[in-house]
Amino acid sequence: MSEKIYITTAIPYVNGVPHVGHAMDYLLADVCGRYYESIGDTVRIQAGTDEHGNKIFQKAKELGLPTQEYVDKNAKKFQDFISRLGVEYTDFVRTTDPKHEKRVQEIWTRMKDYIYLSKYEGWYCTGCERFITDKEYEENNGVCPDHQKSYEKLVEENYYFRISDFKERIRKAILSREMLILPEFREKEILRLLDESPDVSISRPREQLTWGVPVPGDDTQVMYVWIDALSNYITVLGYPEKDISDFWPACAQFVGKDILRFHAIIWPAMLLALGLPLPKTLVSHGMVLSNGQKMSKSIGNVIDPIEVLDKHGTDAFRYFFLRHIDTFADSDYTSEKFEDAYNNELANDLGNLVQRLATMCSKNNFMFDDEPAIVFPDEYSELMNEFKFKEAFDFVWTKVQAANKKIDDKKPWILAKENRLDELDEVLTELVLDLKVVSQMLLPFLPETANKIIEVFAGKIEPPKEPLFPKK
Ligand code: MSP
Numbered sequence: 001m002s003e004k005i006y007i008t009t010a011i012p013y014v015n016g017v018p019h020v021g022h023a024m025d026y027l028l029a030d031v032c033g034r035y036y037e038s039i040g041d042t043v044r045i046q047a048g049t050d051e052h053g054n055k056i057f058q059k060a061k062e063l064g065l066p067t068q069e070y071v072d073k074n075a076k077k078f079q080d081f082i083s084r085l086g087v088e089y090t091d092f093v094r095t096t097d098p099k100h101e102k103r104v105q106e107i108w109t110r111m112k113d114y115i116y117l118s119k120y121e122g123w124y125c126t127g128c129e130r131f132i133t134d135k136e137y138e139e140n141n142g143v144c145p146d147h148q149k150s151y152e153k154l155v156e157e158n159y160y161f162r163i164s165d166f167k168e169r170i171r172k173a174i175l176s177r178e179m180l181i182l183p184e185f186r187e188k189e190i191l192r193l194l195d196e197s198p199d200v201s202i203s204r205p206r207e208q209l210t211w212g213v214p215v216p217g218d219d220t221q222v223m224y225v226w227i228d229a230l231s232n233y234i235t236v237l238g239y240p241e242k243d244i245s246d247f248w249p250a251c252a253q254f255v256g257k258d259i260l261r262f263h264a265i266i267w268p269a270m271l272l273a274l275g276l277p278l279p280k281t282l283v284s285h286g287m288v289l290s291n292g293q294k295m296s297k298s299i300g301n302v303i304d305p306i307e308v309l310d311k312h313g314t315d316a317f318r319y320f321f322l323r324h325i326d327t328f329a330d331s332d333y334t335s336e337k338f339e340d341a342y343n344n345e346l347a348n349d350l351g352n353l354v355q356r357l358a359t360m361c362s363k364n365n366f367m368f369d370d371e372p373a374i375v376f377p378d379e380y381s382e383l384m385n386e387f388k389f390k391e392a393f394d395f396v397w398t399k400v401q402a403a404n405k406k407i408d409d410k411k412p413w414i415l416a417k418e419n420r421l422d423e424l425d426e427v428l429t430e431l432v433l434d435l436k437v438v439s440q441m442l443l444p445f446l447p448e449t450a451n452k453i454i455e456v457f458a459g460k461i462e463p464p465k466e467p468l469f470p471k472k
Pocket of ligand 1: 009010011012013020021022024025050229230232254255256257258259286287288289294295
């Protein structure tokens, strides 16, 4: 039965331009969406940009630009980037859009029973846009390990969100897998953080945070960026004016492991306060590292994705990040690894396979009279349904390699030379059918290439005029 599937991606801060790490949310969501579409579901994918907060305000100031102009420019860069990745999103949300701002204020008002005013005295990291517990402060000696910046001391009057009212319910949802956290090894970590989680401060005085959504009914306070940002997943569907039950709860929310805690604690608490169901799955991916370290401007190891896309094209980029970057664990990017994968796997394994098989079919006038029905192997469907995309992609590649081996073993060119036409027909039938299944399984990962292969082997078969992946 066809289902309505909603998939979300984290919305990046626009205080910089996209780097390769930002590609992960989009690529994983896109693979997931294209897979569900291929089995007949209706898919909605949200993307967007997180445009409030001090980091962004400061950056615009440094550049001497009006803040709105600065965020407009960078939001556009993210939109262009997503399109360059071949990612098909259906909805784009910007947190400075007045429609979103109004909806967030309405959300705040609806959460009112769980909000109280109190004094905050503690630590804050502007890099993470996060309040820091004393325990963390001590563990990290007062310096954020991700941003290498000292935590700031804050003494402020803030609004608090009573997370404590929902902790038990969230714990149950995690343990019963009503809200599945993937990879499963992160579950324990989240349950521990949930235990330790105090009520969260959800506003800042206006003098401290000028660039944000005003708290309804209190002009002196501005909403904490995460309340504003997390709401995007439902404001983009039209909440609260619209009934969002067609698409909410989300089938999968893709986020980096660094922000899973917000999505697994604050976000479910907000949904419960609003009386909305929890997302079915939170999929947290690892970090893309550059030379073994997290990419950062200060280390100078940031990889510009546009350069890689310009040089190798969209599908080569998707191939590397979906197969050689693990779906769940941290993985290293190097241009050597990228180029090896391009030449050995895309050009040799796949490109050559298509070229030689299509050439043999063309020479021997082989084609299917009726297009055969394609059935996905169970192993592939299971891995895709479990969001194990890298493993599913590995599985597809074993089929590519097996087809190459079948050609080497069965030597159809000898069968043709010796006029063993029945045997030749049998081998080509098997191989073309294999490739048809492979190309359907490749569709979510490499849409452009998969479509080219589908076209080559539909009806009269002719090899592609240009190699799929010219050697570099
Ligand atoms: N604005 C918040 C998210 C709000 S979602 C309601 C934020 N922005 S971010 O720009 O820092 O990160 C956006 C996404 O990119 C996150 O999922 C984050 O994990 C991911 N990545 C940022 N750097 C990354 C890598 N080096 N590798 C993989 N993903 C990375 O957090």
